[in-house]
Amino acid sequence: MSGVRAVRISIESACEKQVQEVGLDGTETYLQPLSMSQNLARLAQRIDFSQGSGSEEDEAAGPDGDAQDWAGAGAEQDDEEGLVKFQPSLWPWDSVRNNLRSALTEMCVLYDVLSIVRDKKFMTLDPVSQDALPPKQSPQTLQLISKKKSLAGAAQILLKGAERLTKSVTENQENKLQRDFNSELLRLRQHWKLRKVGDKILGDLSYRSAGSLFPHHGTFEVIKNTDIDLDKKIPEDYCPLDVQIPSDLEGSAYIKVSIQKQAPDIGDLGTVNLFKRPLPKSKPGSPHWQTKLEAAQNVLLCKEIFAQLSREAVQIKSQIPHIVVKNQIISQPFPSLQLSISLCHSSNDKKSQKCATEKPGPEDHLYVLEHNLHLLIREFHKQTLSSIVMPHPASAPFGHKRMRLSGPQAFDKNEINSIQSTEGLLEKIIKQAKHIFLRSRTAATIDSLASRIEDPQIQAHWSNINDVYESSVKVLITSQGYEQICKSIQLQLNIGVEQVRVVHRDGRVITLSHQEQELQDFLLSQMSQHQVHAVQQLAKVMGWQVLSFSNHVGLGPIESIGNASAITVASPSGDYAISVRNGPESGSKIMVQFPRNQCKDLPKSDVLQDSKWSHLRGPFKEVQWNKMEGRNFVYKMELLMSALSPCLL
Amino acid sequence: MGVTCVSQMPVAEGKSVQQTVELLTRKLEMLGAEKQGTFCVDCETYHTAASTLGSQGQAGKLMYVMHNSEYPLSCFALFENGPCLIADTNFDVLMVKLKGFFQSAKASKIETRGTRYQYCDFLVKVGTVTMGPSARGISVEVEYGPCVVASDCWSLLLEFLQSFLGSHTPGPPTVFGNRHDAVYGPADTMIQYMELFNKIRKQQQVPVAGIR
Numbered sequence: 103m104s105g106v107r108a109v110r111i112s113i114e115s116a117c118e119k120q121v122q123e124v125g126l127d128g129t130e131t132y133l134q135p136l137s138m139s140q141n142l143a144r145l146a147q148r149i150d151f152s153q154g155s156g157s158e159e160d161e162a163a164g165p166d167g168d169a170q171d172w173a174g175a176g177a178e179q180d181d182e183e184g185l186v187k188f189q190p191s192l193w194p195w196d197s198v199r200n201n202l203r204s205a206l207t208e209m210c211v212l213y214d215v216l217s218i219v220r221d222k223k224f225m226t227l228d229p230v231s232q233d234a235l236p237p238k239q240s241p242q243t244l245q246l247i248s249k250k251k252s253l254a255g256a257a258q259i260l261l262k263g264a265e266r267l268t269k270s271v272t273e274n275q276e277n278k279l280q281r282d283f284n285s286e287l288l289r290l291r292q293h294w295k296l297r298k299v300g301d302k303i304l305g306d307l308s309y310r311s312a313g314s315l316f317p318h319h320g321t322f323e324v325i326k327n328t329d330i331d332l333d334k335k336i337p338e339d340y341c342p343l344d345v346q347i348p349s350d351l352e353g354s355a356y357i358k359v360s361i362q363k364q365a366p367d368i369g370d371l372g373t374v375n376l377f378k379r380p381l382p383k384s385k386p387g388s389p390h391w392q393t394k395l396e397a398a399q400n401v402l403l404c405k406e407i408f409a410q411l412s413r414e415a416v417q418i419k420s421q422i423p424h425i426v427v428k429n430q431i432i433s434q435p436f437p438s439l440q441l442s443i444s445l446c447h448s449s450n451d452k453k454s455q456k457c458a459t460e461k462p463g464p465e466d467h468l469y470v471l472e473h474n475l476h477l478l479i480r481e482f483h484k485q486t487l488s489s490i491v492m493p494h495p496a497s498a499p500f501g502h503k504r505m506r507l508s509g510p511q512a513f514d515k516n517e518i519n520s521i522q523s524t525e526g527l528l529e530k531i532i533k534q535a536k537h538i539f540l541r542s543r544t545a546a547t548i549d550s551l552a553s554r555i556e557d558p559q560i561q562a563h564w565s566n567i568n569d570v571y572e573s574s575v576k577v578l579i580t581s582q583g584y585e586q587i588c589k590s591i592q593l594q595l596n597i598g599v600e601q602v603r604v605v606h607r608d609g610r611v612i613t614l615s616h617q618e619q620e621l622q623d624f625l626l627s628q629m630s631q632h633q634v635h636a637v638q639q640l641a642k643v644m645g646w647q648v649l650s651f652s653n654h655v656g657l658g659p660i661e662s663i664g665n666a667s668a669i670t671v672a673s674p675s676g677d678y679a680i681s682v683r684n685g686p687e688s689g690s691k692i693m694v695q696f697p698r699n700q701c702k703d704l705p706k707s708d709v710l711q712d713s714k715w716s717h718l719r720g721p722f723k724e725v726q727w728n729k730m731e732g733r734n735f736v737y738k739m740e741l742l743m744s745a746l747s748p749c750l751l
Numbered sequence: 752m753g754v755t756c757v758s759q760m761p762v763a764e765g766k767s768v769q770q771t772v773e774l775l776t777r778k779l780e781m782l783g784a785e786k787q788g789t790f791c792v793d794c795e796t797y798h799t800a801a802s803t804l805g806s807q808g809q810a811g812k813l814m815y816v817m818h819n820s821e822y823p824l825s826c827f828a829l830f831e832n833g834p835c836l837i838a839d840t841n842f843d844v845l846m847v848k849l850k851g852f853f854q855s856a857k858a859s860k861i862e863t864r865g866t867r868y869q870y871c872d873f874l875v876k877v878g879t880v881t882m883g884p885s886a887r888g889i890s891v892e893v894e895y896g897p898c899v900v901a902s903d904c905w906s907l908l909l910e911f912l913q914s915f916l917g918s919h920t921p922g923p924p925t926v927f928g929n930r931h932d933a934v935y936g937p938a939d940t941m942i943q944y945m946e947l948f949n950k951i952r953k954q955q956q957v958p959v960a961g962i963r
Contacts, residue, residue: 497841505824506839508824508825509824509825509826509837509838509839509840509841510825510837510838510839511825511837512752512822512825512827512837512936512937512938513822513824513825514752514821514822515821515823518823518824
């Protein structure tokens with residue numbers, strides 16, 4: 103400090119006066135500084151003459167603080183300082199001087215440091231690595247605050263929206279009965295095809311998209327149900343949607359297939375009573391339009407089936423022409439048998455409901471054939487959409503895939519016929535009906551024989567698996583108690599469409615026609631043959647010897663059904679012989695041959711010298727078979743044989 | 752499709768075509784064959800148009816378009832020594848469109864019509880070959896259904912032919928010649944018919960002016 107040059111400092115008074123007011127144009131009006139007398143008065147007011155020196159010191163501290171604030175004040179301030187301060191050594195500029203001196207010191211130090219640093223020999227300046235964070239802390243918090251604000255605003259909007267949604271949901275749940283038209287329409291669209299035409303909504307209930315070629319349009323219209331009175335209570339089954347089906351598809355319909363034995367008069371044709379079958383129960387949860395549409399679709403399908411059948415009935419030439427009258431098709435598969443297929447369509451009018459008093463018999467209605475008709479028409483639909491037909495080249499006609507190849511591959515007529523299915527719906531159904539009828543008649547024949555004749559017994563084992571055109575049954579003819587021995591008559595009957603084919607155990611194949619009498623006669627003849635076969639088997643078991651056996655004897659009275667068969671068996675000792683002749687009509691005749699010495703009425707002659715000749719068998723005697731003991735023929739035969747074999751005692 | 756032999760039956764001396772046909776059919780019926788309807792084989796000739804010949808050379812090729820009632824949905828198109836095409840019946844319509852390239856030779860339609868007899872595995876067709884209104888000859892076709900390889904059954908066919916044709920039995924057809932184990936097809940039958948028709952056309956040259 104001592105070597106430092108003196109520094110000139112210029113001091114300037116602030117000359118600041120307090121602003122009294124700022125005018126509108128920016129000019130400031132200053133307060134006039136207090137004059138001497140005013141100042142004195144002010145100071146005198148401050149002095150509290152009642153207090154001691156402590157208070158004076160306090161007061162001195164107060165104005166002293168004021169005086170120091172006014173740095174570089176004027177003469178009035180000098181006075182004031184002199185008045186209150188009790189330290190005479192302090193002159194008014196002391197503090198200023200001290201401040202200035204400290205400032206000078208600081209500056210000199212700074213100057214020294216800088217000059218040393220400039221040389222970079224003893225001190226260097228290194229920048230202080232400062233984190234960027236501290237100065238940025240304030241912008242981050244600003245961002246956070248702004249983000250918070252904006253999120254709060256978005257949350258507010260979302261909450262408002264959620265509130266609205268919950269309100270509407272609760273509203274919906276309240277009005278569940280009152281269903282919306284649009285929600286109902288959505289449900290309808292899940293089941294049926296709809297399209298919008300202008301301002302109308304139309305739907306399609308035909309089978310055209312499934313392959314049908316029926317020309318009915320099958321369109322229904324969806325209408326809004328507006329006849330609801332909001333004041334009254336909404337009914338339970340109210341539906342805001344209603345469907346309007348075409349007038350010719352109203353009501354319900356079904357195809358009735360029945361077989362009648364006697365042919366009715368011509369005048370009776372076409373007078374089929376429409377029996378209103380009770381509507382099939384709809385599923386409990388399904389709305390009323392679903393049942394309505396399903397019923398209409400069923401009516402359409404029945405109409406298509408009947409149209410196809412009647413078209414074929416007229417076009418196809420058959421030996422006995424089919425008759426088509428009104429809603430009925432009549433054909434004669436067998437003579438004296440009539441098959442009638444009719445379309446029963448009952449609308450929902452109250453008039454027709456009254457007429458439905460007659461109930462058809464249980465055998466009249468062949469439900470199986472009706473079901474098959476539905477299946478057949480659906481198969482026909484599928485054929486038009488099958489992969490055999492589609493896809494096809496643009497230039498080729500609509501038809502079977504192999505038919506397109508028949509030209510380039512030079513198919514002859516047999517091959518072409520094998521591709522084309524020539525049978526129509528009607529022919530198929532008639533064939534099925536014929537088979538059903540033949541099968542039931544065969545079963546009835548066998549059952550009636552079985553119940554009528556006890557000896558021998560007929561057993562029929564029907565096969566579970568059969569075709570629409572073919573069934574089979576195995577018929578066994580046995581004697582009760584001797585099933586293991588006498589099982590030579592086993593017949594396999596294959597019942598076809600028009601014929602019954604019988605395959606015998608011994609390999610013969612016989613074809614019988616549809617007449618039931620033929621089958622009955624055949625079975626009766628087989629039964630009579632069985633008795634004789636049974637004797638043959640029994641003889642083997644009992645040790646008797648078969649002398650002769652014939653399935654078809656040419657002697658004796660002629661049988662009208664089949665032929666009589668005969669057998670002669672001899673006892674083990676040779677003494678006796680039994681001869682049996684059995685015919686389907688003439689019944690059984692049994693004769694026993696006795697040795698000569700047991701017959702008393704033989705003429706004695708001189709020719710026979712030796713007595714050994716009397717042991718030979720001689721004349722026959724008939725057995726009164728109906729008086730024999732035993733429950734059936736074979737049992738009686740066994741008893742007879744055992745009676746004629748002497749026991750060795 | 753079995754092995755087929757097509758041959759011509761010469762008209763008996765002093766008799767008309769119709770009477771010879773009747774003789775043959777009576778022989779067949781006595782043999783035990785059963786009549787099964789009628790048959791028809793026809794042939795149209797086309798030749799390539801002059802405009803397409805250009806620098807190639809003199810005469811264009813002849814194309815024959817034939818139909819056979821045995822294959823009712825097919826149409827056969829063949830060149831003389833060339834390939835045989837089996838096509839759909841739409842081929843006839845196509846020929847109309849190809850009028851510029853193929854021109855129909857005048858008065859060229861030749862056909863044979865007759866009855867069809869079935870005798871167990873043999874199918875015999877006896878037909879009258881007509882060109883226009885006039886009958887030109889008799890065609891006899893015998894098919895043995897079960898066999899498709901020509902060399903295997905030629906001897907059997909020959910024997911059968913001898914039984915009712917007698918001395919007019921033909922030799923083995925040229926289509927059998929080269930390929931011994933090849934499968935016989937309908938195209939071969941049509942080739943035989945084409946050769947037969949050409950032979951018949953050449954026989955009576957007087958009434959018909961220049962076929963080509």
